[in-house]
Amino acid sequence: MTTAAHVPSEVESYLARVRAALADIPADERAELLEEVEASLHETASETGGSVAAQLGPPEDFAAELRSAAGLHPSTTSQTAGLRESFDRFTSDPRVAAIGRFLRELAPIWWAARGYIVVAALALAAGASWSTSHGAVPRIWNGKLGAVAILAAVAGSIALGLWSRRTPRARLPVAILNLVLLATVIPVAAHLSHRAEPASATRFVIQTNIIPGLAYNGAPVDNIYPYTRDGRLLHDVLLYTGAGTPLNVSTTVYDPLRRILVTKSGARVYNAFPLRYYEPGTRVVLRPNAGPKVKVPRIATPPLPAQKHRRKAR
């Protein structure tokens, strides 16, 4: 019979269009509904001699009637359908698809990392010790066996990745596994960063002890004695940096004996050198010309012309 061979294919194409029209219904409910319809369509086809569409009308109308009678109105599923639709639109965007392809190409990197993470997470959970020379390798009896375990797990993970790519039903369990392993990435990464330096490495601690006041080659300078080229000690020389910052030496602890210059407006001047100190209980500097024992060399370079004193007497 030629019609007998013709019948199933017509039913199947009709059913496919019904299925497409019900795409927004939850998958399990749709499967049961279509199973019911499929059996009935075969009976309809065998009784009417093949033409299902002639008997039942367009599959889209059939689907609409089915949906309405089954109480699966578009509105009841519109929320998930809308989500799915926008998700489909998102994933079918060429740029998103390109990113997806790119990530798929990078997937082997994750597979390798996944193998290591399994071993590291198990070692962490079991409280295993870690190799002292290679901080990333856990000791399973010894460090070498740990390295072997990592290599085996990486190979197994890559094999799993290749297999799941070919096996659609493996995708969901593998996705769940990936999620679980992603959660263990944090403790493993924390352990690795902690172990980044082998225990034997010397730690360099840079101490940034900022010396208050003046310093020379890192050592504090407690006073400055300015001499002229002909060996005279100067008093109350105000020192500034090139940026015009006064080279203040202002101790955090108030020293009542320090002789501090005061301006006419009463402001204190801390950058006057050499610093001088009063005798206790007095306002007298006992030896104002005291200084370090220096022998000022004889200067051959001619002196620069002295600047005219321009400050007007007030």
Add this chain to the structure above:
Amino acid sequence: MDRSQLLRGTLDAAALAVVAEQDGYGYDVLRRLRAAGLTDVGDASVYGTLRRLYRAGALTSYVEPSDEGPHRRYYGITARGRAQLDEARTAWAEFSQTLSNLLETDVEVTA
């Protein structure tokens, strides 16, 4: 009024009545409904209704292998289905009586 519109609200009761009489699969229920006089009942309406009644717990379902073609999913009525059918009977009796009275009065007025 279109018979199919009238049918829409009463198909649940009709399908329950057919299944209560004897368990049946989708196409069988459709055929029996048509044989009983509901000739213009839609195929999809019957299948959809059966699925909905099943989901609501008014019907049970079981699969039996068939000599001809794929297996058949049979539907049988549950206690909840019987209660629903009884309710529908009462409601229909009252409703049809009321409507009959109304329509007869209408006929008298226009006559």
